[in-house]
Amino acid sequence: MDSTRGGGRLAELRPYDCWALLAGVQVGRVAWCRPEGPSVVPVNLALVSGALWFRTTLGSALVRECRGQRVAIEVDQVDIPTRSGWSVVVHGVAQVIEDDDVPESLHVLEVWPAGDRTAYVKVEPVDVSGRRLQGAPTG
Amino acid sequence: MDSTRGGGRLAELRPYDCWALLAGVQVGRVAWCRPEGPSVVPVNLALVSGALWFRTTLGSALVRECRGQRVAIEVDQVDIPTRSGWSVVVHGVAQVIEDDDVPESLHVLEVWPAGDRTAYVKVEPVDVSGRRLQGAPTG
Numbered sequence: 001m002d003s004t005r006g007g008g009r010l011a012e013l014r015p016y017d018c019w020a021l022l023a024g025v026q027v028g029r030v031a032w033c034r035p036e037g038p039s040v041v042p043v044n045l046a047l048v049s050g051a052l053w054f055r056t057t058l059g060s061a062l063v064r065e066c067r068g069q070r071v072a073i074e075v076d077q078v079d080i081p082t083r084s085g086w087s088v089v090v091h092g093v094a095q096v097i098e099d100d101d102v103p104e105s106l107h108v109l110e111v112w113p114a115g116d117r118t119a120y121v122k123v124e125p126v127d128v129s130g131r132r133l134q135g136a137p138t139g
Numbered sequence: 140m141d142s143t144r145g146g147g148r149l150a151e152l153r154p155y156d157c158w159a160l161l162a163g164v165q166v167g168r169v170a171w172c173r174p175e176g177p178s179v180v181p182v183n184l185a186l187v188s189g190a191l192w193f194r195t196t197l198g199s200a201l202v203r204e205c206r207g208q209r210v211a212i213e214v215d216q217v218d219i220p221t222r223s224g225w226s227v228v229v230h231g232v233a234q235v236i237e238d239d240d241v242p243e244s245l246h247v248l249e250v251w252p253a254g255d256r257t258a259y260v261k262v263e264p265v266d267v268s269g270r271r272l273q274g275a276p277t278g
Contacts, residue, residue, distance in 0.1 A: 112146055
């Protein structure tokens with residue numbers, strides 16, 4: 001039953017490394033609190049001028065329930081064969097931004113699914129933390 | 140600025156497909172609500188007899204704050220080159236299970252990081268949903 005022996009080493013990432021990893025993300029997961037409990041969905045993300053942005057539909061639960069509320073955004077990369085990876089978590093308040101106030105540089109945010117996603121959501125990080133797991137040697 | 144055209148098709152997964160995908164997972168993300176807002180961390184997971192299980196340290200925030208509370212667990216697989224993937228989200232209440240009450244079949248739950256993770260957490264799903272994104276043809 002015990003599989004804790006010989007596991008990989010988990011280390012905190014420096015803030016610099018967290019930001020560098022966030023700069024390259026295309027997909028992450030947004031978690032928020034509903035009255036009945038937490039919810040989490042994957043979204044396409046981009047880091048623009050120090051804030052994380054995503055787009056969704058104006059009428060979505062995400063917009064209704066997140067606007068002005070604290071959210072957590074998690075991004076990671078996992079390598080199953082080597083049992084290694086990293087994860088960065090950002091906390092901040094979700095602001096829904098009108099089309100006119102969306103920065104030009106947001107063209108880097110590419111949304112994969114088809115459909116009108118006219119609600120731009122900006123999350124200014126209030127804290128950022130991350131961890132890296134180095135795989136244990138096998139054999 | 141508009142990247143909604145020509146995107147991939149997003150479709151709901153049938154419950155059968157959600158369960159089949161959950162059966163193969165090794166990593167997911169647990170979201171829960173803290174007084175100050177949501178939090179989310181990656182964990183190693185296993186589906187055993189219809190419940191999702193993970194292990195963590197007894198003194199962790201996850202155990203202190205999740206015990207008896209509703210959590211959301213998200214698992215996904217993303218393929219960046221084809222902009223496709225799937226995601227399954229499970230909601231349920233987290234129960235911390237004593238060592239003696241952990242089923243033998245839980246040996247399938249392999250925890251990658253080293254360290255004592257003696258708290259077994261079981262989440263009996265109260266709802267399961269998922270979506271698959273088929274990549275748009277390129278060119």
